Amino acid sequence: MLPELPSATLRLSIDRDALAANWRALDRLSGQARAGAAVKADAYGLGVAVAAPVLRDAGCEDFFVAHWQEVPALLAHVPANGVAVLHGPLTAADAAFAKSAGVRPVINSLHQARLWIEAAGGPCDVMIDTGINRIGLNMADLSDPLIGQLQIDVLHSHLASAEEESALNAAQQMRWNAARGQVQHKRASLANSAGIMLGPAYHGDLTRPGLSLFGGVPCADLAQEIRQVVRPETALIQVREIGAGESVGYNATFVAERDMRVGVVSLGYVDGYLRAWSGKGMLRSMDRQLPVIGRVSMDMTAVDLTAATDLREGDWVMVDYTLPEASAASGLSQYELLTLLGRRFAR
Numbered sequence: 015m016l017p018e019l020p021s022a023t024l025r026l027s028i029d030r031d032a033l034a035a036n037w038r039a040l041d042r043l044s045g046q047a048r049a050g051a052a053v054k055a056d057a058y059g060l061g062v063a064v065a066a067p068v069l070r071d072a073g074c075e076d077f078f079v080a081h082w083q084e085v086p087a088l089l090a091h092v093p094a095n096g097v098a099v100l101h102g103p104l105t106a107a108d109a110a111f112a113k114s115a116g117v118r119p120v121i122n123s124l125h126q127a128r129l130w131i132e133a134a135g136g137p138c139d140v141m142i143d144t145g146i147n148r149i150g151l152n153m154a155d156l157s158d159p160l161i162g163q164l165q166i167d168v169l170h171s172h173l174a175s176a177e178e179e180s181a182l183n184a185a186q187q188m189r190w191n192a193a194r195g196q197v198q199h200k201r202a203s204l205a206n207s208a209g210i211m212l213g214p215a216y217h218g219d220l221t222r223p224g225l226s227l228f229g230g231v232p233c234a235d236l237a238q239e240i241r242q243v244v245r246p247e248t249a250l251i252q253v254r255e256i257g258a259g260e261s262v263g264y265n266a267t268f269v270a271e272r273d274m275r276v277g278v279v280s281l282g283y284v285d286g287y288l289r290a291w292s293g294k295g296m297l298r299s300m301d302r303q304l305p306v307i308g309r310v311s312m313d314m315t316a317v318d319l320t321a322a323t324d325l326r327e328g329d330w331v332m333v334d335y336t337l338p339e340a341s342a343a344s345g346l347s348q349y350e351l352l353t354l355l356g357r358r359f360a361r
């Protein structure tokens with residue numbers, strides 16, 4: 015038998031209080047509606063085993079994943095009747111799985127409606143496409159007799175441009191409202207994180223925030239409400255002195271102008287710290303700045319240790335990763351920044 019593994023050299027510090035506070039803030043901002051939680055993609059990279067219990071204990075009762083394969087990990091923490099699967103059933107096997115697991119499929123097409131009725135599946139959700147033209151029933155499909163046979167819990171639609179001032183928002187809201195008058199359902203839902211800020215007409219009975227639970231700020235109005243949740247930390251695995259004129263990293267893109275001290279951290283693009291950060295990222299030791307120098311490699315990144323000459327191999331440093339700022343600096347979206355964070359981080 016192998017001995018117990020030593021600690022990882024990468025960890026995600028996850029502020030559970032901030033996560034719970036973000037859900038409560040989004041629930042409050044949802045007014046008459048309750049906030050659920052989109053926890054697809056392993057809770058946007060945080061780890062569903064970390065995020066789901068915190069959200070559940072904060073009071074969240076509705077959870078959304080995209081794939082059937084994401085259901086088991088979530089059911090270890092929340093009751094099945096609070097789980098809906100956004101992509102819906104593509105095969106009879108998917109429908110059978112949903113039925114026996116006791117989770118709701120989100121029905122996105124007449125094909126999916128037929129599968130669910132043939133499985134005698136029971137309660138389900140329905141997604142109507144009101145203008146994003148991605149997945150969901152067309153408005154015209156709503157009068158199909160198959161839809162009348164469904165036992166609909168939540169009638170959903172999804173906004174294409176919630177974080178922008180766009181005429182599409184009002185147009186989608188009106189179509190969703192019209193659909194609410196056309197089909198029997200228990201609850202209605204339209205808003206993602208940014209959609210919550212569009213006001214009561216967008217709230218319905220249930221909102222579906224994802225990004226902002228985990229610290230994302232998609233629109234300025236949310237900046238005051240949302241706290242940072244995720245902070246990547248990494249260990250220095252080497253410290254070296256280099257002379258003026260020496261280069262650092264692949265393709266020698268950084269050349270030292272003076273003798274300097276360089277640190278190498280155990281974080282690379284495979285961990286989600288993409289090459290976009292080459293020569294641009296910032297790490298930190300307390301409030302001392304350690305700029306990334308040269309190219310980010312697969313497993314390593316070099317930093318300038320001029321501001322922190324006391325640091326040694328084995329010391330830990332933090333990565334600047336406040337999502338709105340990191341997005342502006344890297345050109346990656348806040349969604350990408352979160353969901354890229356890899357499996358080598360201890361969580």
Ligand SMILES: *Cc1c(COP(=O)(O)O)cnc(C)c1O
Nearest residue numbers: 052172206207222223224225226
């Ligand atoms: C991912 C997703 C959400 C969450 O959106 P955020 O912008 O992350 O708040 C809500 N609804 C649906 C249908 C989704 O796919």
